[in-house]
Amino acid sequence: MSRQGLPEWLSTALPDHAAAPQNLAQAARQQVETIGLPGLRDEEWRWTNLRPIHRGNFKTAQGASEAQPSEALPLENAIRLRFVDGALQSIPDDLPDGLTLVSLADADKATRTAAFSPTPTPNTDDPNDALVTLNTAMAHEGVVIDVAANSVIERPIVIEWLDGATDGAMSHPRVLIRLGQSAQASVIEQIESVGDQPSWRNSVMVSKIAANAALTHIALGLTGQARLTTERCFASLERDARYHSYNIQLGGQVTRREYDIQIDGTGAHSDLIGLMMPRGKQLMDTHTRIVHAAADTTSNEHYRTIADESGRGVFKGRILVERDSQRIQAFQASNNLLLSDTAEIDAKPELEIYADDVQCSHGATIGRLDEEALFYLRTRGVAAAEARGLLIAGFAQEVIDEIPNEALRGWLTERVQARLAQRPDATTGA
């Protein structure tokens, strides 16, 4: 199968200089020019068609903008970093002790090298990883978040991704998060469209979590109909480190998020929790890979999708237990609700296990609302449409309830409920 190479508009947009160290950027550029964008024939992309990107003719946007998010998240004292079409607007100055924020462009070479050397290491020859390679070749903006050892940053760090301020804008930002020993921080991504024309952001976030440190990472894909986002998050965990990820996707035309978790130290733990609610013609796709590379490590994964109208939800989760990684507990569940006959759900929960003393399981379900639960509610005098609404909301709520921030939980609950109230067939039953 011959590969197509990059679309011309993208090939000509490849810059001579990028934030990555010259050798890395150069190699990435050559690689991606031969490999091109991933296609449906590449295993990791069989359910996600990047055609809207292929024919997008996106351009790197220039200059700052006055763009604002639709609503500020209900977080007190948040430290806000705003990216408009991938360009960092400014770095806040009143930072708590132990927290350092540096624009990627201003970071020293060692830091930039770290930002472009994620663990687990993507394979630059592999078409499935082509978007990371593209990001390495293109990235010139981004931020480095450093938390010193033993520092607990109480204030949430909010990264606002405001896409589409310029029509047809594309961006390839890169974020590096480093937590020193026993440090703690929470990073919240607020993802919004500020225009109604297509935009494409292909970002990479690299988290390195030192021993006994804990990172909470919340991603909120909110507004936007024409927004295309391809995002990849890497996290490596040392001894007893913890990584808690929450991924809530409501907006965007095509949203592809990938999590690559490398558990390198004993006693470390990773949580991957997510809710995707595609409707209209939205495609929401999450791919996760967890590598248990050390003994006595645990992971817990729970994803839910509610696909309505012609929406499409894709979930792929892989758990890999390496040889000699004994006494592993890894659980994964993917539960999906299909509310319409034009919606689609695709799931692929994978286990790849090379050690014998493990307890690993995964479960995947696809179904509709429980008829008995509906019947029960109706016998209690709840109207059919309302009963359906309650059950769907309850299904979503179980994910939202896991988010470790009360104000955010309440705010999201309202958003999800408002979204469900707009269901056109709420009274007809699907």
Next chain:
Amino acid sequence: MTETQELEQLVKREYKYGFTTDIEQEIIPPGLDEDVVRMISAKKNEPEFMLDWRLSAFRHWQTMTEPEWAHVHYPKIDYQALSYYAAPKSQEELDADAPESLDDVDPKLLETYEKLGIPLHERAVLAGVKGANVAVDAVFDSVSVTTTFKDKLAEAGVIFCSFSEAVENHPELIKQYLGTVVPKGDNYFAALNSAVFSDGSFVYVPKGVKCPMELSTYFRINAKNTGQFERTLIIAEEGASVSYLEGCTAPQRDENQLHAAVVELVALDDAEIKYSTVQNWYPGDEEGKGGIFNFVTKRGDARGDRSKITWTQVEAGSAITWKYPSCILRGDDSVGEFYSVAVGNNYQQIDSGTKMIHLGKRTRSTIVSKGISAGQAENAYRGLVHIGKTASHARNFTQCDSLLIGDQCGAHTFPYVEAKNSTAQVEHEATTSKVSDDQMFYLRSRGLSEEDAMNMVVSGFCKDVFNELPMEFAVEAQALLAVSLEGSVG
């Protein structure tokens, strides 16, 4: 006995079917081109439509590339170094005049099947030996040696014969059904098979007939450097039902041998086909040398309403297994089932599973897959459950469990689930674990030896699948499993 000793014993288990039969054979020299395809077709006295079909498959195959997505690793196969046809000489002479009785069959062949425990003498059944009431079609390398109980089956209207005979005697059925479930260009190995397949079994059960006995095919690879490419076609007309068993062994050789078979099942309205396999091809030695590459395409088409197709497989042999017996649930209310036990030991690699394609309304499927890995084996379940837009109220339940014995093996699960209908209900669950110390301790405390305890745990683990096998095979499967895992306490 210590665990290491036991593991050693495990990896030293011998393959008891590893003998070769010294029989004069007619072999087409190695190599593959259109002439070879023509030669095979000519040897079989095939009508022209078969030759055309083979040639078009061959031409298509030449444009294809070998698939690499499976979780298996093997040296590149040189398709020009293989011989694509091998037949016992005596059979050659008999071709013109098909054997009326077993007396015409070379006694060496009978001896071979005797050694394998396959009764080719119909009178053996009267004596009540193992395998009673089973009609057997024995395939030796490229050709069918004999088919038993033909007369009794014919009384019921059932056609059970070698594929070559079917092409000769029932060309209309072959024309109507061949390649309708697995098209000739379906995949690399199926295309290769379509071009060069030499023999196999053919079963036709007419409308309303319940096949009076179990049908069975016994495949044996004997010749060196040959590939075995057999093709099986089973058709159950409206309301018919049939249970079919398949067994396979091969001699112990240092080279890998290729086995690329195709099995097609067609079930019309209210028909039922149960297809059971006990696969015990030579798995290679303890260093992973030799063994059969078992690259097989099996697919059933539940074409009629309320039809049912059941695949049951016990996969114990082969160096590499690449096989996904599937069901296309086309008819409304049709049912697909897949029950599998796959055991890997030493350096065996297994990538197996099923596809359940739901197209009809209220179609149901059940998948129960039990993988056992020991030694350095890699055992992967790969499956697809697809609920199409038209498949309202479709239902699937999947359970994939893996058991690991020893810390050098691997167990993997790669299930694909696709749903396009809101009334679908799909459940998939998978677990991976080892035999727990608690289970072993409990059984030991009840006075069981470690080995018996292990056997009991493993049999329990596989019970759901063994229950689905016809009785004669269930016994064989149990025994095979016990031999495969002998001494693997840990």
